[in-house]
Amino acid sequence: MPTLRAPLVTLLVTALLCLGTASLPSEPHLTPAASYLPRLLVQDKAPTAALLIRAPSAAGSGIYRSTGPGIRYADHFRAGSITKTFVATVVLQLAHEGRLRLSDAVERFLPGLIRGHGNDGRRITLRALLSHTSGLYDYTDDRSAHPVSATAAIRTATSHRPTTHPGVFAYSNTDYAVLGLVVRRVTGHDYATEIRRRIVVPLRLTGTSLPGAHTTLPAPHGRGYSRDPAGGGLIDATELDPRTAGAAGELISTLSDLNRFFAALLGGRLLPPAQLAGMLNTAAAQGNYGLGIYPERLSCGVTVWGHNGRIAGSYVRTAASRDGGHILTYRIDTDILTGTETLEPALLEAEFCPGRAGGRRTGPNDRP
Template sequence: MTASRRAAALAVVCLALCLALTSPSSGTAPSSGTATPSLRGEAAAVLDATGAVSVTVRVRDGRHTEHAAAGEAVLGGGRPVPHGARFRAASVTKSFVAATVLHLAAEGRLSLDDTVEHWLPGRVRGHGNDGRRITLRHLLQHTGGLHDIDTTRFTGRTAADFERRRLDRVDPRRLVTAALEHAPDFPPAAPGDPAPRWNYSNTGYLLLGAVVERAAGRPWPEEVHERIVRRLGLRGTRVPGDDPYLRGPHARTYHRFEGSDRFTDTTVRSMVWADAAGALVSTSRDLDRFFTALLTGELLPPRELAALRSTVPGNEEHQRYTPGMRYGLGLMRQPLPCGGGRWGHHGDLEGTFVRTGFTADGKRSVVITVNGRTTDEDRLLRTEKILQDLIDRKLCGR
């Protein structure tokens, strides 16, 4: 082969490799990654209305994807948010854990009707708590009555508290023990109750992480990696473990704590305490890929997918922030103004909002991240409405 032919052949191989490495997985392939002036304007409007430091918006309609960002990656630095930014997904982690539990159920490794006592003998006892009455389905759906964790006992309420404790490695078992010092919020839901009592409980998902380890024989992050992350090619998704840093391109996160008149940088912090309830790091592209695969049956068989989508109404407190919200197994559903519903999960952490929305058929999606958060309830409610209105408009094709 001549040098010129070898060069041409090499070029063809390189082109094929590049296409293989850069083409997104099925169901999310974009025809364009550029943002229209309209989407850039909407991202800037969210920034202005919320007083945040940065906002990113990713919108997909079929195979056409747009992403826009507004604000600064570093407060006062003037640098824009990098494309493909990593962020702490917070409670979106629960959807990954729920999908893993359902995958194990599909394999017969566990049953959703198994009790917590069966997998974690003696772990949920005392103060009226009884793991013999609470099933894995209860934990997945927040209908078991377990008291939620007060994370501020370990992370603090003030900026000074956070600065002192940001690198503390708090064993999640300590948080479960602290939650179990409280009586249950209510008795576990009866089987088949269409409107059971409901209360969001991180405690239950910390216990689910331990159940996955018992059932699978390895830590839940490894199960999530093998069953979801590696399988779907989620290149920006990981469980950081002891690593307090956001690796790769990212924007910094900022929180205005109680009693403070300025933002505190919350980017570098230990997330060991959040574990299976909220430790995951991801990207907008990866969350789009994951939820689309989840909702369209790529990850789960029909029976488990039906269980995932079987919802109960959220409580009054959560309805204030997420009107009409119903909760499946690690998955939220809210009504769309144009009919039908949107699916996904929210993530909240000191400094960050993560909001996701997907049509039931997976053809349209929105992923929003906002950096720059406050503890002021009126501002939180206002921000929530702005973000959810944007999701509704985009999923309704407006």
């Protein structure tokens, strides 16, 4: 599924050689995925990983595990495309307030902005942007461009022909760059202000921020690593200009804040029932994506909902039960992930389908 720059990438894993673990206060036992994590080792010069689980059986805030000292429970990190779920929530709140309709064309709010090379804002609706069915070219695919504003990102996108016909699912960061401008036009405030006012402050997400032009992470934080395109080695990518990501991926957050956000969202605290049902409706995207959130059906028949985020120096994934009562969030301190078919499915299967894919329930004789 989607990330900031490409479809979902997962990790090659083997046995974990060293592990830092901590159950948060009053935890009676580890959940299956937390127990499974010690078997995993990321194969990229030891980047580290952390996982936080809020399970129905868990007391307190949940269960935390990390693979070493490079990542800590309270760290701030870049959450990449999970920003899209926050933006979509704001847009759906505005729809509930009658300030916009999802059937509205982009042209109504941003006249003339999307034109040229077969692009036409008169034929693209807000629903199409939310569901990635606009056909707009993904500006992050143009490696020669480094836009630091939404309008520059959109100009990059419209210098290319559409990727698909409108109505066909094709993940594009451009869609959310446009939505960020729509929020400003409707409210008179930028999307970051609306996210703070409508989500961050009411939910007391004290570790969540939208940095704008600030290149640093708030304390505490670890380091993030990416691939040097010249030499191929890992380079420090902790500091970067988040304006290139914008409404498609600039969010900074923490493990506990992301769990709290998705619990509130799926639990109905941020959207009325009609808007939440609309967010989870994947028909427009041929089952691939809702509106700022996507489903993943597991082998046991359970469907989890959430999003992932990939930005230089960071990979994050949150998955939750439909009611938000059971949530897993994990992060890796690099966006360069080796292999593709094992870690993420293994963790989700372990946690939400115990007894399958390594998800054996822990017993009194099990050692983490």
